[in-house]
Each structure stands twice: as C-alpha cells, then as structure tokens.
Amino acid sequence: MRALKQHELSLADRLADMAVDALIDEADLSPKPALVDRRGNGAHSDLHLGLMHASALSLWPMFKEMAEAAIEIGRIGLPLREALGRIGREGEQAMLVTTHGVNTHRGAIWALGLLTAAAALHPRAIAQTAAKLALLDDRFAPQSLSHGAQVAQRYGARGAREEAQLGFPSVTQRGLPQLLKSREQNAGEQNARLDALLAIMTELADTCVLYRAGYEGLATMQQGAQAVLDAGGSATLGGRRQLHALDQQLLALNASPGGAADLLAACLFIDRLDGAL
Template identity: 80%
Template structure:
C-alpha cells in the first residue's frame, strides 16, 4: 500500500487513484471544525464513530478503489459489464469496511461516490478535468446493476419519503453539489487567501447550503435539514470560516446540529469527492504513476 508512504517507488495508475481516494477520505475526516461531524475535536453528533475508526475505514477501502480502477482500465469503455463489476467490488469493499469497523457504517456513501469517480478517472486518464470525470461517472451510474441487492438503504428510504435527491441520483446527475458548489467555493476561498483548511471548510459549507442531505433527514427530519442549510449559508455570508464572524456562525451551527442529532454525513462524502476531483483535475492522477 502506498497511501501513507511518500518514499514509495512509482506506482500504477490504479494504485495512484486508490491513494488519492484514501487521502481524500482521511483529509475529510481530519478537517476541523466540521459542524456535528467527526473531526480532530471529537465525535460530533455520533456515538459510534471516532477519528481513528474513520482512518481505519478509509485505509480498508484502498484495495476496492484499486480494483475498480483496474477494472476500468481493462474494460476501456462504459458498459453494463463494467458497472456490474464496479458494483460487486463496491459491495466487497463495504464488507471489508464493516469488518474493520465492527459493523459500523463509516463510508458506505463514500464507496459509491468515490468508487464511481475513481473508475471514471481510470477510463480516460488523459481527460482528467472535474467536469469530464464527473460526466463519465454519471454515465456509469445511470446503468442498472442487475446484481445489486434490492432493499433500500436508509438514505434511499429518506429520499423517497421527502422527495430528496439521494446519493444515487446525485451521481447520475454528475455530482452537481460537487461541480456546482464544492469545487467553485474551494477555488474562491483559495483565491481569497483564506488558507487550505478554511477553503475546504467553506467548500463543505457550500455543499451543505443546497444539499438535501439524507443523513440529516434520517436523523433530524426537515427541521434538521433547514437548520443545516440556513446555518451553512450564514457562515459563508458572514465571510466564511476564515473570518471571525463566520467562525461564530460555524460554532453556532455546530451546537445546533449536535442538539438536533443531525450529522451531515452526505455532505461529508461529497466533500471527499470534491477533494478527490480537485486533486485529479490538478494533475494528481498521473503524478508518480506509470
């Protein structure tokens, strides 16, 4: 494994993409202070998660991400066979995650989102712009995996109940929360000199302003979702996480979401997807790979 070894020899494209995916998950987990989410301060609104568990889960997914990228390279095209292969690998990755975490769902949504993006990037590494990768991922997500289990996840049940767009639909539309809000805000905050950690926090908040986060809906219903969206907008309107006013709003949002038991896990998964696409789009896909 090369994810944490900067002295490793040149790696394959599949290994490089797996490294980038794991790094994105770890960077998302470490980012602080995230409202009601696990970070370096503590467990947020969760009782069954902690930072070490998030790290272990991310590392356990490296083989699955590598296998997805390899399957894409071998297939060379978007078709049903590749979609079903990636689905099978994703389910195997989920079992590896659950074995590592003792049955706790740490990254189920992230396996779907980052797995599709890793596959899409591997299909055409010469076309690594965020829009192009997201579009290929969407084309893959639109194909029906005939072998996927039929019971609805919590997120899918909530999406149906509230008419929200779940993780499946977000991917099928080309990750608009990432390409339309997360990545643009990341670049704006960087350009404003806010620093990388604040830029990433602002990207998370931008995603939260418009996302019907099914994790929040499941835990806290529409009041929790409205609190998340309004609170995230207040932080950005106050100058973002790099400003004193923005930080005060961020602290208030954290307290409010914890009181509501509302953890924006869907937004966190999409932040990881944002960080992955950002690295791929800035040439990270081929750096050190053969």
C-alpha cells in the same frame, strides 16, 4: 505505499491513494459541524477519528480494483457497472469487518468508487463519466433500499444515486467553485475546505440529516451553512461564530450532515486529480 516513488506506482495505485487521501482529509478537517473531526465524534456515538482512518485505509484495495477494472474493460457499459457494483459490495464488507459493523463510509464507497473508475477512463471528464456509469442498472444489486434511499423517497429528496446520475452537481457547482474562491481570497487551505463543505450543505437535501432530524434539521443545516458564508466564511471571526452556532444547533438536533461529508471527499478527490493533471 508512501515510501514508493510516484513513478513506481501504477495508475490504479495512484487513484486509490488519492481516494483514501480524500477520505482521510475529510475526516481530519476541523471544526466540521456535528461531524467526526479532530475535536471529537460530533453527533455520532459509534464513530471516532481513528475508526474513520482505519475505515478509509481498508478501502484502498477496493479503489485500486475498481480502477483496474475500468482500465481493463476500457469503456462505459454494463460489464464495468456490474464489476464496480460487485467490487463495491466486497469493499463494504471489508470495511464493516474493520469497523466491527459500523457504517463509516458506505456513501463514500458509492461516490468515490464511481469517480475512481471514471478517472481511470476519462480523467478530464470525470463527473460526466461517473454520471454515465451511475445511470446504468446493476442487475445484481440488492433490492432492499438503504436508509438514505428510503429517506430520499419519503421526502422526495435527491439521494446519493440521483446526485451521481446528475454528475455530482453539489460538488461541481457548489463545492469546487467555493474551494477555489476561498483559496483565491487567501483563506488558508483548511478554511477553504470548510467553506467548500458549507457550500455543499447550503443546497444539499442531505439524507443523513433528514433521517435523523427531518425538515427541521435540513433547514437548520442549509440556513446555518449559508449564514457562515454570508458572514465571510470560515476564515473570518464572524464566520467562525456562525459556524460554532451551526455546530451547536445540529448537535442539539442529533443531526450529522454525513451526505455532505461524503461529497466533500468527492470534491477533494477531484481537486487532487485536477492538480495531478
């Protein structure tokens, strides 16, 4: 698809490209604390970078179909919400076939799926549009709760559903502002993206971390991420030392901030869309 010139691609093609690019950029970003990156598999025994790439690429048809559904239906409402739910479930099955049953991007399907559809409808109000879609109930959604939803209920945390319904505040109020701030400080693009991830981690009640390590893991993640930023961020020697310490602490707890990683991908998607506009 990269061989095609930009003007030859439909809007749905371009949005699907941006969604997959965001997932691959998030996976490649290094060094992320306890997450799969170019160094290794982090706190995951069943994941590696090649699998993350393959998973992301397997979702391209799903993102395109979601964008096409939004364009065809043309408005926020139950028909679009239920179409997105159906397409998302089919995309998840295609992902699981590719990964041989490993859950690589289930959370990202929810977040980036909503944002891709929202971008096809109202690209200048993407988070607000995604929130309106997330507030609608899909009558055909499975009744069983995901691990993340179960953990959110157990700990009284804001899960992925609530994050979307609120318009992705971890992205719009934490990740994106930090990304722009670090760029303005000439931190370099990779360091700016790491700082955006850490900013998300400082306040997010990451259900992946809660599932693996409870409150201890969550406090370690949030406080450690803030320590990196307080030391000057990923572009400074002090920040790198704090980042290494956070990585080691989370690995010792077997706690991987997968929810924050999904939201970083959402952050990179919105950033890329803003640049295109």
